[in-house]
Amino acid sequence: MVAAHGRCLRPPCNEQYCSSTTTAGVLTSPCRIASNSSRIESTFIQMPSTDKSFIGKRILTMSHMKRILVTGGAGFLGSHLCERLVADKHDVICLDNFFTSQKHNVTHLLREPNFELIRHDVTHPLWLEVDQIYNLACPASPGHYQYNPIKTMKTSVMGAINVLGMAKRCKARVLQASTSEVYGDPLVHPQAESYHGNVNPIGPRSCYDEGKRAAETLFMDYHRSNKVDIRIIRIFNTYGPRMHPFDGRVVSNFIRQAIANQDITIFGDGSQTRSFCYRDDLVEGMIRLMNHPNGPHTPVNIGNPGEYTILQLAETIIAMLGSKSKLSFHPLPQDDPTRRQPDITIAKKQLGWEPQVPLEKGLAKTIEWFRTIDIEQYRPPTPNFA
Ligand code: NAD
Numbered sequence: 001m002v003a004a005h006g007r008c009l010r011p012p013c014n015e016q017y018c019s020s021t022t023t024a025g026v027l028t029s030p031c032r033i034a035s036n037s038s039r040i041e042s043t044f045i046q047m048p049s050t051d052k053s054f055i056g057k058r059i060l061t062m063s064h065m066k067r068i069l070v071t072g073g074a075g076f077l078g079s080h081l082c083e084r085l086v087a088d089k090h091d092v093i094c095l096d097n098f099f100t101s102q103k104h105n106v107t108h109l110l111r112e113p114n115f116e117l118i119r120h121d122v123t124h125p126l127w128l129e130v131d132q133i134y135n136l137a138c139p140a141s142p143g144h145y146q147y148n149p150i151k152t153m154k155t156s157v158m159g160a161i162n163v164l165g166m167a168k169r170c171k172a173r174v175l176q177a178s179t180s181e182v183y184g185d186p187l188v189h190p191q192a193e194s195y196h197g198n199v200n201p202i203g204p205r206s207c208y209d210e211g212k213r214a215a216e217t218l219f220m221d222y223h224r225s226n227k228v229d230i231r232i233i234r235i236f237n238t239y240g241p242r243m244h245p246f247d248g249r250v251v252s253n254f255i256r257q258a259i260a261n262q263d264i265t266i267f268g269d270g271s272q273t274r275s276f277c278y279r280d281d282l283v284e285g286m287i288r289l290m291n292h293p294n295g296p297h298t299p300v301n302i303g304n305p306g307e308y309t310i311l312q313l314a315e316t317i318i319a320m321l322g323s324k325s326k327l328s329f330h331p332l333p334q335d336d337p338t339r340r341q342p343d344i345t346i347a348k349k350q351l352g353w354e355p356q357v358p359l360e361k362g363l364a365k366t367i368e369w370f371r372t373i374d375i376e377q378y379r380p381p382t383p384n385f386a
């Protein structure tokens, strides 16, 4: 049931872009959420009170329970997001082609009744019925996205078109995992969302940077032209347990090298800066942005404004591990941004979000996890074809 201003009036839906439609004031297609709510609530009510496994679990009515698709859900950030959404009792569909991830990132979730896993490539159309979509599918580290640059661009662009088409059909809300890379090698510091960036369109990083920029364009155009309810999160460097140990990113490389007392590979002179956000803070920001009732529908930076040189990061990790590693210097990769720091004013004001985990605390948790893993279990990216 849709009121004149577009918000559904049927409790417990109350969504701005409800699936119900009206013709001349008559409901022609029912609101999914409102009509499903009695079914879901009765499912929970019928649980036998003697079922001990049910005791202590949160009962969620359909007003909160959503059918949520997470593309790239088996990856580093996607798997944590799925964990959080499953714990919050949503009906979660994790979709992944396992290009840069390991199945064991999510196998522990398979025993949960509100979780399912689909092997699928987002460059191909998909047909599901969902209320929310988090679009995370895309290789994220320079080594991974340059492995097959044409496929990377296809994943960003065709993946965006496919999830936006699905969101339009289902009237679902859809969030794009964008990146600080849209700012390129920034000439403005720190980077606010209003800065249009300084990106090389033809360099080795362009397949990722320009793919993500094109995806943002598609998201904004689907919003303006088709009223799709979109969210865009610009993620700054995020780290934490479950990073791929061979993704070549700076935190995973340095921790792996320091644990093994191997040389720490510094690219350039190490004076370039990055701002490192712990994965729990990031997932919290992403969920807040998705669930904020009125947008923002324009990009929002989520990252930790603490800015460190790469040399400082290396020294911190060596000291924390008491490692015997030495620094070894290597050429700076082409177009490697010289500095990066998010301006998070919008996230603070509109989402009430700011990071809670300081770098040393997040690194300690990440180091602890790296010490427990069997490195032999990790594969390089799966070869695939554009
Ligand atoms: P990740 O590589 O661990 O996760 C990406 C996931 O997407 C993997 O599971 C991979 O197998 C999957 N994938 C790749 N191509 C696919 C395709 N064509 N079809 C289906 N699945 C596909 O990386 P991450 O760090 O978890 O990044 C998740 C998202 O966040 C990415 O979109 C990335 O661009 C974005 N992001 C991450 C960071 C960061 O610092 N971690 C920073 C900026 C943006």
Ligand code: UDP
Residues within 6 Å of the ligand: 141, 142, 237, 248, 249, 250, 251, 253, 254, 265, 266, 267, 268, 272, 274, 310, 332, 333, 336, 337
């Ligand atoms: N870097 C480095 N040594 C490494 C890996 C990365 O000095 O072993 C540098 C890299 O050149 C960049 C920074 O660390 O300046 C962050 O690199 P990462 O690949 O983690 O992320 P991105 O460049 O995408 O921000």
